[in-house]
Amino acid sequence: MPLKCFEVIILLFDMKKVNHGKTASRYLLLTLVFLLTFSNFSPVKAQDADPKKGKELFNSLCAACHKRYKKATGPALFGVTERHDTEWIYSWVKNSSALIASGDAEAVAIYEEYNKTPMNAFPQLSNKDIDDILAYVNEPKATKATLPGPVGGGKEVNGASSSMSQDIVLGLLAVVLAILVGILFLLNRSLKRFAEKSGVEVKSSCDASSCRPLWKAFVENQFLLLVSAVLFLLLSAYLAYGYLMQVGVNQGYEPVQPIHYSHRIHAGDNKIDCKYCHSSARVSKHSGIPSLNVCMNCHKSIGEVAEDTQAKGLAEYGVDYNKEIGKLYKAVGWDPNTQSYTGKTDPVKWIRIHNLPDFAYFNHSQHVQVAGVACQKCHGPVEEMEVMYQHAPLTMGWCINCHRETNVKMEGSEYYDNIHKELSKKYGVSKLTAAQMGGLECGKCHY
Numbered sequence: 001m002p003l004k005c006f007e008v009i010i011l012l013f014d015m016k017k018v019n020h021g022k023t024a025s026r027y028l029l030l031t032l033v034f035l036l037t038f039s040n041f042s043p044v045k046a047q048d049a050d051p052k053k054g055k056e057l058f059n060s061l062c063a064a065c066h067k068r069y070k071k072a073t074g075p076a077l078f079g080v081t082e083r084h085d086t087e088w089i090y091s092w093v094k095n096s097s098a099l100i101a102s103g104d105a106e107a108v109a110i111y112e113e114y115n116k117t118p119m120n121a122f123p124q125l126s127n128k129d130i131d132d133i134l135a136y137v138n139e140p141k142a143t144k145a146t147l148p149g150p151v152g153g154g155k156e157v158n159g160a161s162s163s164m165s166q167d168i169v170l171g172l173l174a175v176v177l178a179i180l181v182g183i184l185f186l187l188n189r190s191l192k193r194f195a196e197k198s199g200v201e202v203k204s205s206c207d208a209s210s211c212r213p214l215w216k217a218f219v220e221n222q223f224l225l226l227v228s229a230v231l232f233l234l235l236s237a238y239l240a241y242g243y244l245m246q247v248g249v250n251q252g253y254e255p256v257q258p259i260h261y262s263h264r265i266h267a268g269d270n271k272i273d274c275k276y277c278h279s280s281a282r283v284s285k286h287s288g289i290p291s292l293n294v295c296m297n298c299h300k301s302i303g304e305v306a307e308d309t310q311a312k313g314l315a316e317y318g319v320d321y322n323k324e325i326g327k328l329y330k331a332v333g334w335d336p337n338t339q340s341y342t343g344k345t346d347p348v349k350w351i352r353i354h355n356l357p358d359f360a361y362f363n364h365s366q367h368v369q370v371a372g373v374a375c376q377k378c379h380g381p382v383e384e385m386e387v388m389y390q391h392a393p394l395t396m397g398w399c400i401n402c403h404r405e406t407n408v409k410m411e412g413s414e415y416y417d418n419i420h421k422e423l424s425k426k427y428g429v430s431k432l433t434a435a436q437m438g439g440l441e442c443g444k445c446h447y
């Protein structure tokens with residue numbers, strides 16, 4: 001990239017042909033070039049490789065033997081692109097035995113290092129698939145950074161996505177600058193033509209008397225001024241709006257919890273009812289996180305997970321489940337050897353994931369118990385989540401959309417019978433949405 005920019009700069013100063021109005025446009029172009037240099041903006045990158053797709057492929061094909069950051073049956077794949085060039089990796093993944101058989105030194109060396117454990121061949125993968133996988137394995141290990149604010153928890157900051165949005169912003173700025181440069185050139189040309197028509201000689205270079213500063217022309221030309229002002233305002237509004245709409249939206253937030261607790265294993269594999277643990281969802285505003293005593297109802301007798309569960313945890317998620325149960329024991333002060341409580345406790349500080357701002361009112365029992373909305377409708381496929389994350393955006397628009405779409409369960413409720421009759425007459429429909437019941441009134445959700 002820096003090399004390319006350097007070339008562009010040289011090119012700019014070489015542009016002898018465009019010799020009028022040059023200074024201003026040149027500066028603009030230079031700014032543009034610098035913007036490009038200092039962002040790592042590159043228009044190809046965004047569509048290049050898709051780590052999400054890569055993750056799926058990795059989990060289904062590679063995770064049995066590879067982890068990203070730790071050695072398993074095969075090497076840790078993080079940073080593999082620094083150890084080998086991409087073409088080599090393509091041939092290796094598609095058919096490693098063929099590569100070893102060909103006598104390729106790198107291939108033989110790694111094969112020897114891993115005691116000649118053969119790796120499966122994946123001829124079905126395209127180069128693009130492998131790029132996706134590489135993009136996924138090369139994601140830097142998520143680290144915990146603390147978010148300020150009442151949550152008091154940590155937020156995994158995904159560097160990739162924030163630098164992506166920065167790229168987009170800088171890209172847009174660059175486009176605007178490019179447009180401005182274009183306008184300047186056009187203006188310059190028409191000025192020149194106009195001058196020629198009126199018989200004024202146009203000098204190819206500026207001297208103090210003949211050269212009208214470009215900004216002056218700009219200011220005098222009302223139309224151009226207007227166009228650029230409008231463009232500028234539109235762009236800033238767009239950027240500001242985009243930025244503000246992201247403030248406070250934590251969709252996808254997936255913090256690392258003090259104990260690796262898997263909903264997949266508990267709610268999925270073992271089919272434990274959500275409300276066994278989140279019992280207050282039924283009766284109160286909050287669902288709440290179960291106290292560790294609830295865990296101990298089972299875990300007094302479950303000190304270790306099944307062997308295949310443990311193997312899967314190690315291979316696919318890089319988690320030692322038995323160690324995690326050990327953390328639970330430490331927290332409640334349970335000694336599995338003597339099967340008794342030691343009295344030394346160290347409460348687990350679960351990091352809160354879902355969190356509406358204080359000015360919004362949300363009630364679980366109203367939705368779960370009265371409306372009969374499934375937990376998954378708002379929290380996603382929890383029974384498949386190895387690590388809990390925020391599935392829904394939890395924005396006002398999200399609440400309201402659902403209120404517009406969801407019919408209220410009226411059957412079997414005397415209270416609703418009367419209201420139903422009145423309101424359905426009012427709206428002329430037989431089913432009522434939560435919105436028609438008043439679910440769009442500000443006061444229902446805002447104190």
Ligand code: HEC
Nearest residue numbers: 061062065073074075093110111114116117118119120122
């Ligand atoms: C059956 C186990 C197994 C599976 C499945 C597997 N690998 Fe491997 N892989 C290995 C082993 C073992 C090695 C070390 C070399 C050897 O012994 O063949 C290796 C080496 C590699 C290397 C070279 C790493 C280095 O640091 O030199 C790459 C790249 C690689 N694998 C990618 C993949 C990808 C991508 C997938 C999924 C599409 C995959 N592997 C699936 C076992 C496996």
Ligand code: HEC
Nearest residue numbers: 261266267272273274277350352353354375379382383388
């Ligand atoms: C065995 C107990 C248990 C069961 C069963 C269980 N959970 Fe949980 N749940 C927890 C614990 C412990 C946490 C806190 C740790 C975490 O976030 O992973 C939690 C966290 C959550 C959170 C995130 C809370 C936050 O901080 O915002 C949601 C949402 C949730 N559970 C939904 C469900 C749903 C839906 C089900 C049923 C499909 C379910 N849970 C079943 C124990 C349980």
Ligand code: HEC
Nearest residue numbers: 260261262265270272290294295298305306309321324325
């Ligand atoms: C209804 C019984 C039950 C309750 C309640 C329960 N567990 Fe478990 N838990 C299990 C079973 C069964 C396994 C092992 C699954 C296996 O071997 O495949 C397990 C496994 C685990 C594991 C290892 C796998 C993983 O999720 O990382 C941890 C840690 C764990 N439980 C923590 C907890 C915590 C914390 C609570 C309370 C919030 C809790 N459990 C409540 C039944 C329960």
Ligand code: HEC
Nearest residue numbers: 274278281286287288354355356362367368373374375378
């Ligand atoms: C209509 C959408 C919706 C449904 C249905 C729903 N939740 Fe929630 N859940 C939320 C919202 C919104 C929050 C954030 C609440 C807050 O911050 O006050 C939340 C928060 C939570 C929390 C974090 C602790 C808390 O109470 O704030 C848990 C745990 C939870 N939900 C579990 C469940 C379970 C279990 C079910 C099913 C029995 C369920 N939820 C059904 C929307 C929903």
Ligand code: HEC
Nearest residue numbers: 361362370371373377399402406408434437438439444445
């Ligand atoms: C999955 C759909 C769904 C989502 C998402 C949802 N709601 Fe609801 N909500 C309903 C339904 C259905 C009712 C009607 C319940 C009833 O029968 O009274 C309702 C009712 C309500 C009511 C009571 C309205 C009244 O007329 O008394 C409030 C308040 C409310 N929701 C707040 C929220 C907030 C705040 C959010 C977002 C954080 C939200 N809801 C998200 C489906 C949803």
Ligand code: HEC
Nearest residue numbers: 248356357360394395396399400403439440441442444445
């Ligand atoms: C169904 C519930 C619901 C209703 C009805 C509702 N709001 Fe909200 N509103 C919310 C939630 C939830 C948030 C928090 C969203 C977030 O954090 O992004 C919010 C946020 C806001 C904000 C803060 C700005 C923002 O987007 O974060 C304002 C202002 C607001 N609402 C005004 C209103 C007004 C005015 C009305 C009536 C026309 C209204 N709301 C009706 C749920 C509702």
